Amino acid sequence: MTEGTAVQTPAPAAPRGRRGRRTVDVPDLVGRARDGDARAVARLISLVEDASPALREVAAALAPHTGTAQVLGLTGSPGVGKSTTTTALVRAFRAQGRRVGVLAVDPSSPFSGGALLGDRVRMQDHAGDSGVYIRSMASRGHLGGLAWATPQALRVLDAAGCDVVLVETVGVGQSELEIASLADTTLVLMAPGMGDGIQAAKAGILEVADLFVVNKADRDGAQQTVRDLRYMQSLGGRFDEPGHWRPPIVKTVAAREKDNGIDEVLEKIEAHREWLESSGEGHRRRTERAAREIEAIAVATLRERLGDVHGSAALSTLAEKVVAGETDPFSAADELVGQL
Amino acid sequence: MTEGTAVQTPAPAAPRGRRGRRTVDVPDLVGRARDGDARAVARLISLVEDASPALREVAAALAPHTGTAQVLGLTGSPGVGKSTTTTALVRAFRAQGRRVGVLAVDPSSPFSGGALLGDRVRMQDHAGDSGVYIRSMASRGHLGGLAWATPQALRVLDAAGCDVVLVETVGVGQSELEIASLADTTLVLMAPGMGDGIQAAKAGILEVADLFVVNKADRDGAQQTVRDLRYMQSLGGRFDEPGHWRPPIVKTVAAREKDNGIDEVLEKIEAHREWLESSGEGHRRRTERAAREIEAIAVATLRERLGDVHGSAALSTLAEKVVAGETDPFSAADELVGQL
Structure with missing residues (x-):
C-alpha cells in the first residue's frame, strides 16, 4: 500500500508570512511542489491559508497548472465514519496508482487540537507514502477564514499534481455545505440509527449529495436508512427526469482491515464523473465555483x-x-x- | 395574564414589496406601529425583511424611535426548552406590565413549516394579548438573509415601543451566534444529559453567554451540568478579574403551568443590565453592533x-x-x- 517517504504536510508553528517580509521564491516553490516535494506543498498551502503578501504571486503561478484534479467532497455528521471512509478511499486510489490529496476541514472546532489529533491518527495509515498529502484545516476564528482558505489549498494540491483531492467536512451547517460544494462529486455519509434522515432534509444535504454512502451497514437499521433516503428522493421527483443524475445509495463497512462496499463507491464516483463530462454539468459546476x-x-x-x-x-x-x-x-x- | 386583542404578526403570503410599486405610506405606518397596531408592525417587518424599495425610507423613519428596547438573546440546542422558557419569560415580563417582542429565528430550517408550527403553539399562550408581538423568521434560502433581516426586524419592534425584545435562536452554528450577539444580554439554555458542555465549548457559546440557564433542572444530571459549566468557567480565568461579569448559572423548570427559577433569571437579567450601564459595556456593545x-x-x-x-x-x-x-x-x- 505504501511507497516512498513520509509526507504529512505540517501546519506551520506561526503564520510567518503575515508578519515579516521573508522572501519567498514562488516559482521555485511551485516547481518543487509539482515534483512531489511535500514540504513545498505544505509551504504553499500555508502561504495561501495565511493570506501572505506572496498570496497573489502564488495564485498566479499555480493557475496554469490547475484544473486536472478530480475533487471529491465527503461530508456527514460526527460519528458516521468519515475518517475511516477517507482512509479506505485513499487506500483504494493509491492501489490504482493515483496521487491523492486530503483536506480535512473542521469548522466546528475553534481549537486546532481536534484537527491535529485527527492527523496523527491518519498519519499511521499512510505514513511513508509520498503519493498522499494530508492537511487539516482548522477554523481560524471564523468560518469566513475556512471558506476562503479551502479553495486556495485545493488549488495548491491540484497544481501539485494530485489526481484526486478529497475534501472532508463535518456536514452540520450551511458553511460546511458551501465547502462541500467545492467538489465535482459530493459524497454524503450516513450511519444507521442516527436520525440522519431528518437532519439531511433540514441541512439541505439532499441538494448537495451526488452519492449517498450508508456506512456501518452491518448495524441494525441500515436498510431503514436506505429506505428513508429512497423515500426522500422520491419526494423530489426531478431526479427521474431524463438527463438528471439520481444520487445512488451505496452501503459500506469501512474498517481498518477490510473495506466492504468501497469498490462500489469507486464505481459510482467514476459513473458520476462520466455523467459530469457527457452532460456538460462538470464544466458548468467548475465555472460556477470559479x-x-x-x-x-x-x-x-x-x-x-x-x-x-x-x-x-x-x-x-x-x-x-x-x-x-x-x-x-x-x-x-x-x-x-x-x-x- | 392576557389583555386586549390577538396580535400574532403574520408573515405576508408573498413579498409584495419586492415586485410591485405598491405605494407605502411609511410615516403613517410607523405612527400606527407606535400606537400598538399589530398589523402595522407586521407590515413594517415584512418591508425590511424583504428588502423592499421602501426599506431605506422605513429605516430612516424608525431611527429616531430606536434605542430604548432591552434586547435579550436566547439560544441553545434543540430540545433544551427554548420555546417553553421564552413563553415563561414573556409571561413574567407581561406580569410587570412591559411590552414584549419575540423574534424566533430558525436558520436550520429551510422550510417555513417548522417556524409556522412554532407560532401556532405559542399563539395559544398569548392569544388576545396586545402587549406581545411574536414573529417567526425562517431562513429564506441562505443565512445571509436572516443575518440581514433580524437586526432590521429588531429595529421595528424597538421603534414600535417594545420594552423588551427576545431574540430566540437555535444555538448550533456561527451564524446563529452572530444573531444571538445582537442582544444586550445573551441567555444560553442547557439541559441535563445532552452533552451540552462539550458542545458549548466547541461552538464558542461560553464566549457569548451572559447568563446560563440549566433548564429541566428536575432531571438527573442537572447538578453535573452546573458543575461542568463552573469548571469550564474556571478555565477562562478572566471572569474573576475585577469589573468583569461572571455569567451566573440559574437552574429552572419551565413548564406550561408552573415556572421554577424564572424569577431568579429575571433578577440576573436585571443585574446584568445594571452592570452593562455602570461599566459602559452596554454602550460599547450597542456601538459595536451598529x-x-x-x-x-x-x-x-x-x-x-x-x-x-x-x-x-x-x-x-x-x-x-x-x-x-x-x-x-x-x-x-x-x-x-x-x-x-
Missing part, C-alpha cells in the same frame, strides 16, 4: 478598502450616530460607500 | 454594484478563464473591482 470564488475575493477586497479609506474611527462615529438614533444604518452605510 | 451592521450593509451595497456594473456575463467570462487556467481568481477579482 465565479463564486472571484466574487468572494472581490467583495473581500472592497471590504478591505472600506477599512483603509475610513479607518475604524469614521465607522465608530457613524455607529455612535446610529445608536443615538440620529441616523439609520442604511444612510450610514451610504456615507461610508460614497467616499470610496 | 458598526458591524453598517459595515455589512456597505459590503452588500458594493456587492450589488459589482453585479450592476458588470452583469453576470463579465463574471462568467472571467470564471471561464480561471477554469481554463488562463488567469487566477485574485487577478480576476482585481479586474472586476478595477472597473467599479
Whole structure:
C-alpha cells in the first residue's frame, strides 16, 4: 500500500508570512511542489491559508497548472465514519496508482487540537507514502477564514499534481455545505440509527449529495436508512427526469482491515464523473465555483478598502450616530460607500 | 395574564414589496406601529425583511424611535426548552406590565413549516394579548438573509415601543451566534444529559453567554451540568478579574403551568443590565453592533454594484478563464473591482 517517504504536510508553528517580509521564491516553490516535494506543498498551502503578501504571486503561478484534479467532497455528521471512509478511499486510489490529496476541514472546532489529533491518527495509515498529502484545516476564528482558505489549498494540491483531492467536512451547517460544494462529486455519509434522515432534509444535504454512502451497514437499521433516503428522493421527483443524475445509495463497512462496499463507491464516483463530462454539468459546476470564488475575493477586497479609506474611527462615529438614533444604518452605510 | 386583542404578526403570503410599486405610506405606518397596531408592525417587518424599495425610507423613519428596547438573546440546542422558557419569560415580563417582542429565528430550517408550527403553539399562550408581538423568521434560502433581516426586524419592534425584545435562536452554528450577539444580554439554555458542555465549548457559546440557564433542572444530571459549566468557567480565568461579569448559572423548570427559577433569571437579567450601564459595556456593545451592521450593509451595497456594473456575463467570462487556467481568481477579482 505504501511507497516512498513520509509526507504529512505540517501546519506551520506561526503564520510567518503575515508578519515579516521573508522572501519567498514562488516559482521555485511551485516547481518543487509539482515534483512531489511535500514540504513545498505544505509551504504553499500555508502561504495561501495565511493570506501572505506572496498570496497573489502564488495564485498566479499555480493557475496554469490547475484544473486536472478530480475533487471529491465527503461530508456527514460526527460519528458516521468519515475518517475511516477517507482512509479506505485513499487506500483504494493509491492501489490504482493515483496521487491523492486530503483536506480535512473542521469548522466546528475553534481549537486546532481536534484537527491535529485527527492527523496523527491518519498519519499511521499512510505514513511513508509520498503519493498522499494530508492537511487539516482548522477554523481560524471564523468560518469566513475556512471558506476562503479551502479553495486556495485545493488549488495548491491540484497544481501539485494530485489526481484526486478529497475534501472532508463535518456536514452540520450551511458553511460546511458551501465547502462541500467545492467538489465535482459530493459524497454524503450516513450511519444507521442516527436520525440522519431528518437532519439531511433540514441541512439541505439532499441538494448537495451526488452519492449517498450508508456506512456501518452491518448495524441494525441500515436498510431503514436506505429506505428513508429512497423515500426522500422520491419526494423530489426531478431526479427521474431524463438527463438528471439520481444520487445512488451505496452501503459500506469501512474498517481498518477490510473495506466492504468501497469498490462500489469507486464505481459510482467514476459513473458520476462520466455523467459530469457527457452532460456538460462538470464544466458548468467548475465555472460556477470559479465565479463564486472571484466574487468572494472581490467583495473581500472592497471590504478591505472600506477599512483603509475610513479607518475604524469614521465607522465608530457613524455607529455612535446610529445608536443615538440620529441616523439609520442604511444612510450610514451610504456615507461610508460614497467616499470610496 | 392576557389583555386586549390577538396580535400574532403574520408573515405576508408573498413579498409584495419586492415586485410591485405598491405605494407605502411609511410615516403613517410607523405612527400606527407606535400606537400598538399589530398589523402595522407586521407590515413594517415584512418591508425590511424583504428588502423592499421602501426599506431605506422605513429605516430612516424608525431611527429616531430606536434605542430604548432591552434586547435579550436566547439560544441553545434543540430540545433544551427554548420555546417553553421564552413563553415563561414573556409571561413574567407581561406580569410587570412591559411590552414584549419575540423574534424566533430558525436558520436550520429551510422550510417555513417548522417556524409556522412554532407560532401556532405559542399563539395559544398569548392569544388576545396586545402587549406581545411574536414573529417567526425562517431562513429564506441562505443565512445571509436572516443575518440581514433580524437586526432590521429588531429595529421595528424597538421603534414600535417594545420594552423588551427576545431574540430566540437555535444555538448550533456561527451564524446563529452572530444573531444571538445582537442582544444586550445573551441567555444560553442547557439541559441535563445532552452533552451540552462539550458542545458549548466547541461552538464558542461560553464566549457569548451572559447568563446560563440549566433548564429541566428536575432531571438527573442537572447538578453535573452546573458543575461542568463552573469548571469550564474556571478555565477562562478572566471572569474573576475585577469589573468583569461572571455569567451566573440559574437552574429552572419551565413548564406550561408552573415556572421554577424564572424569577431568579429575571433578577440576573436585571443585574446584568445594571452592570452593562455602570461599566459602559452596554454602550460599547450597542456601538459595536451598529458598526458591524453598517459595515455589512456597505459590503452588500458594493456587492450589488459589482453585479450592476458588470452583469453576470463579465463574471462568467472571467470564471471561464480561471477554469481554463488562463488567469487566477485574485487577478480576476482585481479586474472586476478595477472597473467599479
